[in-house]
Amino acid sequence: MDKLPEDFMMEVTLSFHKVIEHYRERLTTETNPIAIAFLNATLEYVDKHPRLESGLKMEEIKVEQEAISTLLSDLFPRALTLNEIKAATVPFSDFLFNKTERFENILSHADGKEFSLLSNTDFDYFTMASGLILQTIYGANVDLSKPLHCQLPDQKGYLRTYRITYNADFVEVALKDEKYRLSDKCIKELLRNPDDKELWKSKFPKNSYTFKGFGIISLTDVTMDNAISDLKTVLLGNLGEKSNHETEKVENIFKQMFNMDDLQVGFTVYNNIDNLFESMVYSDSNSYLLGASHEKNCMNALCRESYKHLLEDFTALIITDVKNYRKTLENTFIADNLISAGINSAIFYPISHEGRLLGILELASPSKYVLNAFNARKLEDVTDYLKMALIRSEQEYETTIKALIQTECTSIHPSVQWKFEQEARRLIRARAESSDDSFRDLVFEDVSPLYGQIDVVGSSDARNEAIKIDLISQLELVSEIFAFAKANEPLPIYDQIIHRINKFQEELEFNSINANTEREIIGILEGEINPFMDHVKDLSNKLKQLVTDYENTLNPESGVIFTNRDNYDTTVQVVNERLARFLDRKQKEAQEIYPHFFERYKTDGVEHNIYVGSSIVRGQAYNPVYLYNLRLWQLQTMIQMENKFYQYQESLPVQLEAASMILVFGNTLGIRYRIDEKRFDVDGAYNARYEVVKKRIDKANIKGTQERITQKGKISIIYTNHESELEYLRYISFLQDQKYLNNEVELLELGDVQGVVGLKAIRVGVLYNRNSEDNKRLTFKDLLQELHQQ
Known part of the structure; x- marks a missing residue:
């Protein structure tokens, strides 16, 4: 048969015998008189066309077309001819x-070409035939x-995708000669080697x-x-990647979905912050919603009804006639943008996730x-894919924002993170438009400052x-060693x-020691005296023991005794570290009062701003009561830190x-x-007065005296x-x-601090307890007595 594939090796006969046999068998059991009449009439008609049962040649199909259509009317109902996409075919042709x-x-839209399974699919006739034989x-x-798909153009020239199913129920397979029969071993060998065509x-x-x-x-339109599926593939890529190709690809997919060649697609991001x-x-x-704008407050962009559709109910805003729609609006922002873009109908479809x-x-x-x-309604099928892509894109965008902040700034306190993210978004958008813009300084106006410190x-x-x-x-130790060395070896250098x-x-x-004296002594010890020790310890066993004991007391890196200095440094470091952690814990409570910016740093004590x-804070009303x-x-926290300062020292080597x-x-x-310095600072020349006072105040004296305003056992409150x-x-x-403070309250005036005059202070004594479980309150004098009795 000339329409069979050239390499097809089996004998094929076009016949409708199985349909005819089915009708005959059905006639023996059918009881419905109408069905019986239909079957009898069909079989009588077919009897006049014996070739339908015995077999047809290719050129005879056209001659027998009417008879074939009559016979197959049950399989190809006339009522469905405009709905179903179906045809009969010569087996494996x-x-x-x-x-x-x-x-x-x-098929009439396919450029006049006859539809061909061979050219439109990867249908493998030999595999199908041999599989049918085995089965x-x-x-x-x-x-x-195996699913088969083909693409055919519609009347507008757009390719539509069809899934093909092949029904071989009416094909009879027969072994031509027993010599060709396959053994079980051969069948298993074939199934083990499905790709071995030879x-x-x-x-x-x-x-x-x-x-x-x-x-x-049968063909099913699966466009x-x-x-x-194509949209899902695109969305799995980089949704935020700037690419005309990707944008065009997405638009073409929606054109295919809606079968509209003039469809345009846009997207607007919602910034919920x-x-x-x-x-x-x-x-x-x-963004057809925004038009020429890059951003717009949602309340200003939408009328009340549209706002409810998109942001409250998450339902589509459908505009079938833009100009008529505009006549009904007070806020015409969207309608004006659509008209400017030449748009006359539109769908704004909200993509939401977990109520957001x-x-x-x-x-x-x-x-x-x-x-x-x-x-x-077609958009309901793509919502989940868009949602996943948007969530991923949002996460990647937030990662970009955080990375930019980390690059441009130091670590940022959570209370002001929003402001830095806002600036990062602005900068990312500016750089996306090929701008050379940079991260700008951020200013917070009209804030009340609080400063405190606990210092050694x-x-x-x-x-x-x-x-x-x-x-x-x-x-x-050195003096003792060289005295013994002189006794063993009376050299003038020892003197x-x-x-x-x-x-x-x-x-x-x-x-008192000063830096010059310290440097000079350490220089002599390291450069002149310590090198002598290898010689001295060989003079006697006694000297060997003295030198060994001496060397064991030295810091191995510097060659100097650091015992007391290390004890002091360790005590200060441990106390400061514990105080800082305590203040951090207390800060979590303070943030509950009202969110605020907080920073603390360790010097010889712990300071905080x-x-x-x-x-x-964004979106939260402020009242002075929070201050x-x-x-x-x-x-209260400073009083508690005073107590912690002494409690922490009980297991440490130095009392501070x-x-x-x-x-x-x-x-x-x-x-x-200040982005160039990567730190916060007061803004403006007048406010700089606050920084001057803050840096110098702990060294200030009471007016007319040499007495420092800060004193041990007391808290000093400086004000104006x-x-x-x-x-x-x-x-x-x-x-x-509450037994936090004693009754010794002093009202004092301070001397000038770098030109800042008029400062005053309240100084009050702190009451202490030995540990957090001890309710006994002690004055500072009593506390020291107890500590020294340990």
Whole structure:
């Protein structure tokens, strides 16, 4: 048969015998008189066309077309000819006949070319035939249901995708000669080697089997399914990648889904933090909602009804006639943008996740009414894919924002993170448009500052004293060693070394140590004395023991005794670290009062800054009562830190003393994050006065005296106006009743601090307890007595 594939090796006969046999068998059991009449009439008619049962040649199909159509009327109902896409076919041939009208209409748009399974699919006739033989003749479990697809143009020239099913129920397979029968071993070998075409052809030689009957192919339009699959593939890529190709690909997919060649697709991102509609970053996708704008507040972009559709109910906003729609609006922002773009109908479809809007998918057309509530339902099938892509894109965008902040800034306090993210979004958008813009300084206006510190009293003197004790100890050991060395080996150099050691001991005994003295002594010890030790220890066993003991006391890296200095440094480090952790824990409570900016840092003690005000927090009302609460919290926390300072030292090698101070600033000020310095600072020349006071105040004296305002066992509260004085006296009275503070309250005036005059202070004694479970309250004097009794 000339329409069979050239390499097809089996004998094929076109016949309808199985349909005729089916009708005959059915007639023996049928009881419905109408059906019986139909079957009798059909069989009588077919009897006049014996070739339908015995077999037809290719050229005879056209002659017998009417008879074939009559016989197959049960399989090809006339009522469905405009709905079904179906045809009969010669087995394993690309020749189609008895096509439905819908199939004929589809093929008429294919540039006049006859539809061909061979050219439009990857249908493998030999595999299908041999599989059917194994299944029918030998009962092998062979799955022949591989899906086939083809694409054919519609009347507009758009390719539509069809799934093809092949029905071989009416094909009879027969073994032509027993010599070709396959053994079980051969069948298993074939199933083990499905890709070995030479093996398969050797087991199915030419004309070894016959196929008699006809096949039926049915096509199902899966253009929508295929478009969704294509869209899913695109969305799995980089949704935010700026690419005309990707944007065009997405638009073409929707054109295919909606069968509209003038369909336009856009997208608008929803910024739920600022309640803004924004155009997509890193994408050429249009936003028909925004028009020429990059962003717009949602309340200003939408009328009340549209706002409810998109942001509250998450339902589509469907505009079938834009100009008529505009006449009904007070807020014409969207309608004006659509008209400017030449759009006459549109669908704005919200994509949401867990009650949160992600963005708006936009479909637009220059034609009225072509976009409507009926075809809008098609978008329900793609919502989940868009949602997944948007969530991933949103996560990647947030990662980009955080990476930009980490690159441009230091670590940022959570209270102001939103402001940095806002600036990062602005910068990302600017850079996406090829701008050379950079991260700008960020300013927070009208904030109230709170500052506090707990500091080691006389930290420099205490550390110098520890260094002095270490050096004296080392010099005494060296002096002893060289005295024994002189006795064993009376060399003049030993006298010279002992003389120099004595001079240093006298200087350390009667004077405070300074950096020059320390450097000179360490230089001699490292450069002159320690190198002698290898020689000295060989003079006697006694000297060997003395030198060994001496070397064991030295720091291995510096060659100097650091025992007391290390003890001091360790104590300060451990106490500061614990105080900082305690303050961090307390800060979590303070943030519950009202969110605020907080930073703390360790020096010889622990200092902290707090800034509170409406510009720090977005979307939360501010009231001065929050400031008063934070001031009381700060005072209580500083008292607790005073207690912790001494409690933490009980297991440490050095006993330290602390002095605490709070600075009250009556006015608000602005703070600025300086991007070049990567830090916060007060903003403006006038506000710089606050920084001057903050840095110098702990060294200030009481006016007319040499007495420092900060004293151990007391908290000093520095202020400038009478209102602050009255406010803190109220707090002090409350905390005295709570047994946090004693009754020794001093009202003091301070000397000038770098030109800042008029500073005043309240100084009040702290009551202590030995541990957090101990309710016994101690004055500072009593506390020291107990500590020294340990």
